[in-house]
Amino acid sequence: MRNFSYAQATSRADAIALLQQPETMSIAGGTELLNWKRIGIVEPARVVDITGIPDMEGVEALPNGGVRIGALTKLNDVAQHALIRDAYPVFSQAILKAASAQIRNLATIGGNPLQRVRCAYFRAEEPTPCNKRVAGSGCSAVAGIHDKHAIFGWTEDCVAVHPADPPVALAALDAAYVIENAKGVRRVPVQDIHVMPSENPAWHNILGNGDLITAIEIGAAATTSAYLKIRERESFEYATVSAAVALDLDGDVIRRARIALGSVAMRPWRLNATEQQLVGQRIGSSEAVAAVDAGFVDARPLSSNAYKITIARNATLRAIELAARAA
Amino acid sequence: MSDHPGKISRRTFMRGTATVAAGVAVIGAPTEAGAQDLAPSRFSSSVTVRFEINGVDHVLDVEPRTTLLDAVRERLQLTGTKKGCNRGECGACTVLMDDRRVNSCLILAASTDGRKITTIEGLADGPVLHPVQQAFIDHDAFQCGFCTSGQIMSAVGCIAEGHAGSNAEIREWMSGNLCRCSAYPQIAAAVEAAAGEIV
Amino acid sequence: MSNLGEPVPRSDGKIKVNGSARFAADQSLPGQLHAVFVSSTIPAGRVANIDTGLALGLPGVVRVLVAGDLPPLHADFNETMVPPLATKSIPMQSDEILHEGQPIAIVLAETLEAAEAGARAVRATYAPAPYINPEAAAPDAVDPERGGYSYLDASEFLKGDPEAAMTSAAHVVQAEYAQPTRHANPMEPSAILASWSGDNLTVYDSVQHLPAVQANLAATFGLERAAVRVISPHTGGGFGVKGYVWPHELLAAMAARVMRRPVKLVLTRRDMYGMVGTQPRVTQEIRLGADSTGKLVSMTHVVSNVTGLTEDYIEFATVPSRSFYACDNISNLQLVRRGNMTLPTYMRSPAEGPGSWALGSAMDELARAVGMDPIDLRLASYAEVDPVSGDPWSSKKLREAYALGSERFGWRSRPAGGTLDGHWRIGCGMADCSQGVTRFGSTVRVLLKADGTARFESSLCDVGQGPATIFAQVVGEILGLSPDRVHAVTGDTNLPPAGPTYGSATTISTGTALHQAATAVRDRLARLCGWPVAEIAMRGGSIVRGTESRTIEAVLSEAGVSELSGDGALEIENYADAGLPGFPARSFGAIFVEVGVDPELGLLRLRRATGAYSVGRILNARTARSQMIGGIVWGWGQAAMEASHFEPSLGRWHAKDLANVVLPVNADIPPEIDIAFVDEFDPNAGPLGVRSVGTMAATGVAAAVANAVYDAIGIRVRELPITPDKLVQG
Ligand SMILES: Cc1cc2nc3c(=O)[nH]c(=O)nc-3n(C[C@H](O)[C@H](O)[C@H](O)COP(=O)(O)OP(=O)(O)OC[C@H]3O[C@@H](n4cnc5c(N)ncnc54)[C@H](O)[C@@H]3O)c2cc1C
Ligand code: SF4
């Protein structure tokens, strides 16, 4: 990889200031950035190590009943923290199904949503038409190999999916990222940091230079929740499709359902129509099945990934069942 | 030029503490002066790291791009740690950093100042093998042996984390280490046996 | 007591678990340069220009070698054979590009980091030519002029009149089966450290056959063999792709020659997709005809595989249909599809691996058509003799293996196909495992020392199958020593040349030579004692005759001899053969699997497996078991996930890593992998009574899995791997 110069930030303000330098990127766990540099996806001249910033690691309960997770907290530490494991099973499960045990000891929860697509054209070391590598160069996948690609919200300019697991659970939990920059602090709903190809096929997320994710905030506990990840091998693989479900139940009647799918679009995909129709339905009823089907009305397959629609639908049903069982 | 190493050590020491007590609390405010030199000169193109590897202190000047894996293999000639993919995808490079298993190919050596690293060479107690090493021999948990250093370091981490409670749990938590000779059942059995001995 | 068969722990166990075993990439020499390849990003055409300016400007980069900078191949190179040379087309001898991923420049730098950065900074421009996608190419007849692969087995075979017999068959099944290209991806990427001293070349290399590397490097530079030394004590898995000699090995030695400094080249994982071979994509058309009792009356099998443009690599997947079952009418045909790709190679398990997938599936389809249990169907056409030659097998106890495996698995009382366990539908399947035996010429020296220890010397390389351990047992057995008193000195061409460690050929080849060498030593010792060889026995470090007994130490010291040595050789005409002449040798077995399929989610998981094998004598129950488990996991990977897709518009492998190409992980493999061997001594295979073990365990598995999937959900998958898209149901 191209050499770069290196600095360690000592505070959030320090990091934000250092990141104003041209061609500068931050590094947290490094599990993405090093690979990007090796492949040639990015070649920053300067790298700011943010892992030494205090106040950005750990999990704490919020007065309103939710939790706040420092962005630098390692994936394994988030998932196994009692506050997360007990109150947000869907989130804990999603994390523990991501990557491998040793990667999760490095990877940070704040860096996780900023990982980029796994589309093999995007990850190629050889020059390859790909709008996410070189804006305007075209999309090799749309007419090429795309069996794991999007079924929702794609355009001819990019059909990739966002591969991260934890944000899918966070989307179902209506969580928000706390983002800080030189101008101040803002909160952004989890699925809104991702950029859909219709907005800009070259982009992954809305973060600009000097935007630091400092924390994640989740609202009230969601114990009746579950994460289901479908993949060819049993572990250490990205999802073909995943489903995060959080329920409020009254007996076996659904009071409220929150459902997000992973690896089906460029962001965690909330099934809004399904969620509305599920209200008042019994778990396992034909109405509940119909409600799930309603969420797939606007699913659109590519030439070789229609099977993902079936799996996603079935995975949603199964995840509802799993969540209900967690009650 | 280079950032003052003293500062880095203090920060990493604090972080180390937070890691051990993972999730207990968000650590406190920095004790350092808030006013920093924000000039580009904060960035250095050579970093001096002091770390402890296998109980021995080392001071190394590294380029920022050098990974911990390449530093231990090519600079320190600790070649027991292997490179199978250089991407985090195989686990052959697994070492312990502050007693936690990590992929050394995904770590900048520059970021390891003040850390404690254990590689496969540092596991045995003199001529006496670590129980996990012995269990790997007893269960024939390798063939070519290329993935073995990473498997063993990962297994030590797996047991320490408390994820060796059952064969199924071991298999899941050992899945970050590929073995193309496919000694998986023997590896799981070895970890299970060693866990029984260590606990 | 005999130590043969005992589960003796690996002799290299300690150095493998404490990190001190040094693999090729672990070696370093003073003054060495790190080499990183720049490789072609187009599949066909010419290199138009290589701009090295930027790269040379980077600190640490010493030189960028391009085609014109390398020495030309010496005239001797024309005499080399393909195989064991993998391919004659050596990159960087001209500007021609034959496949994507082919090296076009070598960046040499003081550090690995600098060499890697340098490789990224080299700018190449190309004059592209139209390229041929091998997967889309029309199948063509094998051309014996294109390399020597076609001489390794038969591209055509005809026995009886299969067409006529097919018309009279009571049951006919006909289907096409396909499997994708698969990369071996041993965990250790190939690596070589080359250094010259005058006109002598030494390489630390990651290989399965040292003498082949030695001979080909010698020919490359026009040297005597003795001027080239290859050192390779440990190889981190090969699975075939380190079996033959690949161009990067020659290029590294050339670079070291030009630079007059040692050059260390470690292929990247990505390089492992472009610079060494793969198991090619194979498509197979099979027709089976059976009479009303299920006995096979006709078999036709046409196979085509992709290959490169320079040589015809042939994946002899037709082998099973002419060697597994008794049938009077058989026709086989091998075809190739040529295109711009890296030349494929023998990969675990070649020939029978792909072939048994198709035939094992077709036999299951036939069993269902006839309405017979698949074991009974196989017993109806049990091949008592080799169907090709009509000669008796060296030994075959497949009936016993069927019985043993079926008993241990509970085949006859298995759950009904489709039985539910939660959302999982359970299915069981079985298939035949078999691999022909190959023997290679091999030599070994055994030395017995005055301190009562022994050592054996051979260039052989232990790639993990455990020969160093097993051979210590054999020597110990013959010389009456416990195996830990027998030391292996291996992995160096300065030692007696051994055959390769592939094709499961080591024990039968080098083992036979070893038996001879150790026996020679024993006989010498007897003569030193003045005792007739026929009357002695070796026990507990002593030579024994009737009631008399003398320690080895005493005999040697009395005779004033510091060590006794004996040489052994297995001499084979034409480099390799298939067993003792007149006794075709083949290992046999059966694999039984139980899978779970979740058709709603498209999931397929292995629940348990039993393999029962007839392989001759087992010398070490522990290493043999590990070999078989490894093979079953390979078969599972072949069945359930492994595939390298050729990107048709770019003319290259779609993914070249271990994330977008999936291989089994620990969580995929349940602990219930049951291995059993039929008690057997094969007297016609050699003095040790062994045939071959490792490679065959990966055969049959994919078929058994596909058969189990059919059993579970009634879907017949004829294209591997069996991924969610093929299983999911509304
Ligand atoms: C082999 C492999 C398998 C994987 N499998 C999975 C999987 O199954 N599921 C899954 O979800 N993930 C998976 N991952 C991805 C992994 O979880 C992410 O790489 C990781 O979470 C990224 O976090 P990091 O701290 O290492 O990021 P880094 O690599 O340090 O940073 C990535 C990017 O984010 C920026 N960044 C990091 N933190 C912040 C912050 N706080 N504020 C602003 N910018 C920031 C950096 O500047 C950089 O641009 C896998 C990774 C690998 C290597
Ligand atoms: S799908 Fe997106 S990431 Fe993949 S090639 Fe197309 S533009 Fe690039």
Ligand code: FES
């Ligand atoms: S070398 Fe680090 S995970 Fe493969």
Ligand code: FES
């Ligand atoms: S022992 Fe060879 S790869 Fe694991």
